[in-house]
Amino acid sequence: MAIALEHINFIVRRLTIEEKxxxxxxQCLIDHASSLGTRVWYDEHLFRDGAMNPIxxxxxxxxxxDIGFQAVLINGEKKWLDCCVIDENFETLSxxxxxxxxxxxxxxxxxxxxDPSEIVGRHGF
Incomplete structure (x- = not known):
């Protein structure tokens, strides 16, 4: 499965959510219940939340x-660790x-x- 991208996307592996x-x-689903199908959706591997602006x-x-997820690892290279941000406009990872x-x-x-054969997103979530 795959998750649809829209605007600015914040993505976390479900396994990492379970651990951290x-x-x-x-609890993550309970905490995001009001946003499910609007700005939050997920498949069996990934959780997606989003925003419309960088702030x-x-x-x-x-x-x-703040709740324990490490966003960026810096050891000579900056890269996403527990989560990542994908900007739809640039169609790339920041x-x-x-x-x-x-x-x-x-x-x-x-x-x-x-396999990304099925795409989960706002429509039909």
Whole structure:
């Protein structure tokens, strides 16, 4: 599966949410229930939240960092670690990320080495 990209996308692996989110995956869904199908959607591997401007995205990244997610690893190279940001306008990652791929059109993203045959997004979530 894959997740549709829209505006500025904040993406986290579900496995990482299970390990680091206070209360795990179940609590994450409870905490984001009011946004499901509007700005939040997910597949079996990835969770997507989003923003329409860089300031809101920075606030979103900082909120996840405050609960224990490491956004950027700096060891001679800046790259996304527990989460990543993909800007739809540029159809690219703002920094490199080892665990995600973006389709050639920039319309969806998927966990590396997984089949992106079905796309989950706002429509039909």
């Amino acid at each position: 989110y206070p209360g795990g995956w179940e 809101d995205m920075e606030n979103l990244v900082n909120a996840w960092r 920094l490199s990320c080892d665990w995600i791929e973006i389709d050639i059109t920039g319309e969806y993203a998927f966990l590396k080495d997984e």
